[in-house]
Structures are given as structure tokens and as C-alpha cells.
Amino acid sequence: MKPARFAYHAPASVEEALALLARYGGDAKLLAGGQSLVPLLNFRLSRPAALIDLNQIAALAYVREDGGHVRLGAMTRQRTIEFSPVVRRRLPLLAEATTLVGHLPIRTRGTIGGSLAHADPSAEYPAVLTALDGQVVVRGPRGERMLTARELFQGYLTTTLAADELLVEVRLPVMPDGAGFAFEEQSRRHGDFAIVGSAAMVLGGRGGRCAAARVATAGAGAVPVRLRGAEEILERDGLSHAAVDAAASRAAELVDPPSDIHASAAYRRNLVRVLTARALRRAISTLSHSLSPAAGERAG
Numbered sequence: 001m002k003p004a005r006f007a008y009h010a011p012a013s014v015e016e017a018l019a020l021l022a023r024y025g026g027d028a029k030l031l032a033g034g035q036s037l038v039p040l041l042n043f044r045l046s047r048p049a050a051l052i053d054l055n056q057i058a059a060l061a062y063v064r065e066d067g068g069h070v071r072l073g074a075m076t077r078q079r080t081i082e083f084s085p086v087v088r089r090r091l092p093l094l095a096e097a098t099t100l101v102g103h104l105p106i107r108t109r110g111t112i113g114g115s116l117a118h119a120d121p122s123a124e125y126p127a128v129l130t131a132l133d134g135q136v137v138v139r140g141p142r143g144e145r146m147l148t149a150r151e152l153f154q155g156y157l158t159t160t161l162a163a164d165e166l167l168v169e170v171r172l173p174v175m176p177d178g179a180g181f182a183f184e185e186q187s188r189r190h191g192d193f194a195i196v197g198s199a200a201m202v203l204g205g206r207g208g209r210c211a212a213a214r215v216a217t218a219g220a221g222a223v224p225v226r227l228r229g230a231e232e233i234l235e236r237d238g239l240s241h242a243a244v245d246a247a248a249s250r251a252a253e254l255v256d257p258p259s260d261i262h263a264s265a266a267y268r269r270n271l272v273r274v275l276t277a278r279a280l281r282r283a284i285s286t287l288s289h290s291l292s293p294a295a296g297e298r299a300g
């Protein structure tokens with residue numbers, strides 16, 4: 001099927017894009033990589049009066065280390081992120097998650113801003129933003145605002161971005177040196193959206209202690225879920241095998257997954273437990289040697 005008729009604009013600056021959004025008063029769509037939007041247009045599930053193509057705005061594509069943060073322009077391609085030395089060094093969890101996004105042609109076009117604005121609960125980037133306590137920078141006619149993952153994601157494919165706003169940047173705090181990390185997911189076929197995914201980061205301490213833990217899950221609710229109750233178990237009890245099992249069981253209690261054609265709620269809940277344990281064990285195994293759990297308390 002072909003899309004319904006639309007006007008096409010290719011602004012060269014953010015200001016021009018914002019002026020066009022204001023002109024169409026909510027009846028225009030921003031086009032980033034097109035990997036989610038174009039199928040929606042082709043199926044006529046979306047019928048905007050105009051497309052505002054962001055691909056000519058070179059100023060929206062960058063990866064910059066800035067103090068304690070990495071700043072990624074909204075139009076930075078997933079493939080650029082996958083191979084960015086800054087991301088590999090400072091945000092290895094994001095680098096690993098990127099390899100799980102679709103297939104190579106999708107990552108070549110798809111952008112980080114498009115993925116976050118699309119807000120698919122099974123997508124990897126929303127879970128990474130949640131796990132790493134990142135923020136997005138949003139610009140609109142009322143100025144600029146910063147939103148945490150919790151403030152951005154509202155529901156299934158729904159964000160709190162207004163129709164006249166543009167997501168311009170993603171800001172992620174640099175991961176601490178020596179942090180262990182892993183992104184685990186289950187999908188039917190390689191490259192499919194995950195049924196459930198789990199992002200984990202751990203910071204070790206002396207004698208098997210855990211200085212800090214982060215766990216967030218994808219595909220286990222309408223929005224990505226940060227599992228603070230599971231993190232607290234590790235921060236209190238350390239990184240032993242038993243503590244990881246307890247944290248994973250707690251993770252499964254904390255989510256409220258949906259049933260759909262892909263999986264039942266019970267299956268998803270079980271996946272949260274299994275994948276959280278798997279992600280935590282692998283994260284612990286990648287901790288810097290000097291900080292890894294002491295012999296005898298080593299996690300399995």
C-alpha cells in the first residue's frame with residue numbers, strides 16, 4: 001500500500017523545523033530514520049498533512065563527551081552509535097544494546113531520537129535511558145525542557161512530547177569506570193523486537209559488596225520499568241549467587257506485563273526473572289578485576 005498524500009518539507013535547521021511544526025498545528029509528522037514511521041504511513045495508520053524531514057539538519061547528528069555526560073544528537077544513527085569509540089568507552093551498555101536493534105539496514109537509517117520518540121516498550125534504547133538515568137532535551141515554542149525516562153514515556157507508543165516539540169538531544173551520564181554491564185533479551189528471531197529485554201549495570205565493592213546496581217526491563221509493561229526493589233537487594237546483600245537469584249525473583253514481582261499475540265503475561269514475567277538473572281550474572285562477570293567479588297563469594 002502507498003501512503004496517503006502529504007506535503008513534504010526538508011528544513012535545514014531546528015528553528016525551521018519548529019516553525020513548520022507550529023504552522024501545521026499538530027497535523028505534521030517528523031521524519032527521522034523512517035524505520036517505524038514509514039510502515040505506519042504505508043499502512044495508512046498515520047495520515048499526516050505533512051512530513052517534516054529532519055535528515056538535512058546536520059547539527060542534530062553528533063556524539064560528544066561533555067563533563068560527566070555523553071550527549072547524542074537526536075538524528076545520530078544507530079549504526080554510528082554502535083561504532084562510536086566514545087560510546088564504547090563511556091557507555092558500553094548502550095553500545096551492546098545497539099547491536100540488538102533490528103538488522104544492519106535498520107540501524108543504518110534508524111536514529112536514537114526516533115527510537116525514543118516512537119516509545120516502543122520492547123525497544124532497547126528506552127530501557128537503556130531508564131537504566132542509566134538519562135535525560136532527553138526537548139525544544140519547542142515555549143523553550144527547552146529536559147525529561148527523564150519516567151517523564152518522557154507515558155504509555156504504549158506514547159510520550160509526553162507535545163505535537164509542536166522536537167526531541168533534540170539525549171544525555172546519558174558516563175558509566176563509572178569498571179562497571180559491569182549486560183543487555184539480555186529474548187526474541188523469536190534475530191533482529192526481531194524483543195519479547196522481553198533486561199538491561200543491567202553493577203558497580204562492585206570490597207569483598208563481594210555491590211556499590212550500586214541498575215536494572216531496567218523492556219517489554220514487560222507499557223513503558224520500560226526501572227526495578228529499584230531488585231537493585232536494593234544487591235546493594236544490601238552483595239553480588240553472591242543467592243543475591244542475584246533473589247533480585248531476579250523480585251524483578252518478576254515488580255512488573256505487570258501484558259498478554260498479546262507474542263506472549264502471555266505469565267511467560268513475560270518468567271522471562272523478566274530469567275533475563276534479569278542472566279544479565280546480572282554477565283554484568284558481574286565483566287566487573288573490573290580489582291572490584292570483582294572476593295573469592296568464595298563469587299557469583300555463579
Ligand SMILES: Cc1cc2nc3c(=O)[nH]c(=O)nc-3n(C[C@H](O)[C@H](O)[C@H](O)COP(=O)(O)OP(=O)(O)OC[C@H]3O[C@@H](n4cnc5c(N)ncnc54)[C@H](O)[C@@H]3O)c2cc1C
Nearest residue numbers: 030032033034035036037102110111113114115117123167
Ligand atoms: C523490521 C524491523 C525491525 C526492528 N527491530 C527493532 C528492534 O529490535 N529494536 C528497536 O529498538 N527498534 C527496532 N526497529 C525500529 C527501529 O529501531 C527504528 O529506527 C526506530 O523505532 C525509529 O527510529 P527512526 O529514526 O527510524 O524514526 P522514524 O520512524 O522516522 O520516527 C518514529 C517516530 O518518532 C517521531 N520522531 C522521530 N524523530 C523525532 C524527534 N527528533 N523528535 C520528536 N519526534 C520524533 C516520528 O515523527 C515518528 O512518530 C525495527 C524496525 C523494523 C522495520
